[in-house]
Amino acid sequence: MHDLVIYGAGGLGREIAEVVRRINEQHYVWNLLGFVDDVPHSGTIWRNLEVLGDIRFIRQFGKPLDVVLGIGAPSPKKRIYQKLKQCAHVHFPNVIDRTAQITAPARMGEGLVIFPMCFVSLNVALGHCVYLNTGAYVAHDSSIGSFGSVMPHASISGNVVIGEETLIGAGASILQGRTVGSRSTVGMGGIVIDDVPDDCVAVGNPAKPIRSPSKPNVSVNAESGGGLPCQDF
Numbered sequence: 001m002h003d004l005v006i007y008g009a010g011g012l013g014r015e016i017a018e019v020v021r022r023i024n025e026q027h028y029v030w031n032l033l034g035f036v037d038d039v040p041h042s043g044t045i046w047r048n049l050e051v052l053g054d055i056r057f058i059r060q061f062g063k064p065l066d067v068v069l070g071i072g073a074p075s076p077k078k079r080i081y082q083k084l085k086q087c088a089h090v091h092f093p094n095v096i097d098r099t100a101q102i103t104a105p106a107r108m109g110e111g112l113v114i115f116p117m118c119f120v121s122l123n124v125a126l127g128h129c130v131y132l133n134t135g136a137y138v139a140h141d142s143s144i145g146s147f148g149s150v151m152p153h154a155s156i157s158g159n160v161v162i163g164e165e166t167l168i169g170a171g172a173s174i175l176q177g178r179t180v181g182s183r184s185t186v187g188m189g190g191i192v193i194d195d196v197p198d199d200c201v202a203v204g205n206p207a208k209p210i211r212s213p214s215k216p217n218v219s220v221n222a223e224s225g226g227g228l229p230c231q232d233f
C-alpha cells in the first residue's frame with residue numbers, strides 16, 4: 001500500500017479521488033491522504049479528504065509518496081511534473097479506472113489518468129501524464145504526447161499523432177492519420193479533418209484555427225510540426 005496525494009483540489013482532483021476510491025474497493029492499492037493545492041483551503045474538500053498544504057507538503061514528506069496531478073490544462077501539468085520530478089521520493093503512478101479498457105499498448109508513460117469507460121485500442125503510445133477523460137476513445141496505432149489531456153467522449157481515430165501538451169476538447173473527433181501539433185487545442189466538439197499545427201487553437205466542423213500564438217495566420221493545411229511526441233519518454 002502506497003501513500004498518495006492528488007495535486008489539485010478542483011473538480012478534476014475530486015474526480016480522480018473517486019477513481020482511486022473505486023480502485024481501492026477492489027484492491028487496496030493506495031492510502032489516499034488528501035489533496036495538495038497552491039491555494040489554501042480549509043475543511044473537507046471531498047468525502048473525508050482535506051487540502052494538506054501546498055507543494056512544500058510533498059517536498060517535505062520524507063518517505064515515498066505517490067502523486068497524481070489533478071490538473072487538466074497541459075502546460076501547468078507539465079510545470080508541476082517537472083518540479084516534482086526533482087524529488088527522489090515522489091512517484092507518479094498510473095491511475096486507470098477499472099472500467100477502462102486498454103488493449104496491448106505500444107508504450108505508456110508514468111502519471112497517466114484514465115477515467116471510466118475509456119477505450120484504448122491496439123499499439124497506442126501514451127506519454128507521461130496523459131489524461132483520458134470519461135468515455136474517450138483512442139484507436140489503433142495512435143500516439144498522444146506527454147501532458148496531453150483528452151476530454152470526455154473525444155474520439156481519436158487510427159494512426160493519429162497528437163503532440164505534447166495538447167488538449168482535445170470534449171466530444172471532438174480527429175480523422176484517421178491526422179496530426180495535431182504540440183501545445184495546441186482542439187475545441188469542444190471540433191472535427192479535425194486537416195492537420196493542426198503546433199501552438200494552434202482550432203474549433204468547429206471542420207476545425208479551423210482561431211489562434212496561433214507562435215505562427216500568426218497559420219493555416220490548418222500548413223505543414224505540422226507535431227513530430228513523434230512519444231519517442232522521448
Ligand SMILES: CC(C)(COP(=O)(O)OP(=O)(O)OC[C@H]1O[C@@H](n2cnc3c(N)ncnc32)[C@H](O)[C@@H]1OP(=O)(O)O)[C@@H](O)C(=O)NCCC(=O)NCCS
Nearest residue numbers: 151152168169170185186187188189190201202203204210
Ligand atoms: C476552444 C476553446 C479553448 C476556446 O476558448 P477561448 O480561448 O476562451 O475562446 P473564446 O471563448 O474567447 O472564443 C473565441 C471564439 O471561438 C468560438 N469558440 C470557442 N470555442 C468554440 C468551440 N468549441 N466550437 C466552436 N467555436 C468556438 C467563440 O464563439 C468565439 O467566436 P467569436 O470570436 O466569433 O465570438 C474553448 O472554447 C474550448 O472549446 N475548450 C475545451 C473545453 C472542454 O472540452 N472542456 C471539457 C471539460 S470536462
